[in-house]
Amino acid sequence: DAGVTQSPTHLIKTRGQQVTLRCSPKSGHDTVSWYQQALGQGPQFIFQYYEEEERQRGNFPDRFSGHQFPNYSSELNVNALLLGDSALYLCASSPGLAPYEQYFGPGTRLTVT
Amino acid sequence: AQSVTQPDIHITVSEGASLELRCNYSYGATPYLFWYVQSPGQGLQLLLKYFSGDTLVQGIKGFEAEFKRSQSSFNLRKPSVHWSDAAEYFCAVAPFNSGNTPLVFGKGTRLSVIA
Numbered sequence: 001d002a003g004v005t006q007s008p009t010h011l012i013k014t015r016g017q018q019v020t021l022r023c024s025p026k027s028g029h030d031t032v033s034w035y036q037q038a039l040g041q042g043p044q045f046i047f048q049y050y051e052e053e054e055r056q057r058g059n060f061p062d063r064f065s066g067h068q069f070p071n072y073s074s075e076l077n078v079n080a081l082l083l084g085d086s087a088l089y090l091c092a093s094s095p096g097l098a099p100y101e102q103y104f105g106p107g108t109r110l111t112v113t
Numbered sequence: 114a115q116s117v118t119q120p121d122i123h124i125t126v127s128e129g130a131s132l133e134l135r136c137n138y139s140y141g142a143t144p145y146l147f148w149y150v151q152s153p154g155q156g157l158q159l160l161l162k163y164f165s166g167d168t169l170v171q172g173i174k175g176f177e178a179e180f181k182r183s184q185s186s187f188n189l190r191k192p193s194v195h196w197s198d199a200a201e202y203f204c205a206v207a208p209f210n211s212g213n214t215p216l217v218f219g220k221g222t223r224l225s226v227i228a
Contacts, residue, residue: 042117042221045216048215104156106155
């Protein structure tokens with residue numbers, strides 16, 4: 001049983017560019033949450049998707065957007081990249097909206113130069 | 114808003130020694146409580162969780178945590194540390210009975226293990 005998978009593993013972008021990160025949830029999970037983990041910090045909640053809709057959003061600007069597909073996989077898009085967007089982006093999946101069954105993927109390391 | 118404090122940024126222990134990592138939370142009611150571990154370059158792995166009931170919770174890899182309501186704490190312990198336990202440890206909370214609510218994480222404690 002595959003766990004949560006994320007792609008790509010690493011990527012480097014230039015300021016002002018746009019990036020798309022992808023996540024496939026654990027089998028049987030229908031809810032995907034995205035977190036940003038800056039260096040030396042704990043993960044911070046970006047948003048959560050369930051039934052292809054954004055259900056909750058953290059304190060992130062509109063440059064951060066997402067999407068969930070019918071197969072429950074999800075994308076995180078970041079527009080107009082800033083140096084401060086450099087971080088590890090973690091995807092977590094869960095069965096339904098409850099917070100206590102979140103399984104995390106290995107993350108995508110984004111570097112903005 | 115709820116918050117999580119992990120007062121120790123970095124802890125070094127000898128292999129075989131006992132370990133306690135501290136976690137305090139700020140929230141009006143008892144939240145769901147979690148400990149995650151993150152090895153270098155890896156995602157987060159759930160060690161244990163507390164929802165209700167027995168305040169001493171057993172987790173994977175020989176870890177346990179104790180919930181103390183009076184101190185708003187949820188400290189992680191291990192009686193004998195192994196070199197493979199070197200990693201970053203995160204305490205997290207989610208408000209109780211709120212359904213659709215994300216996890217709030219502390220800033221983490223980095224554990225180093227020396228021979």
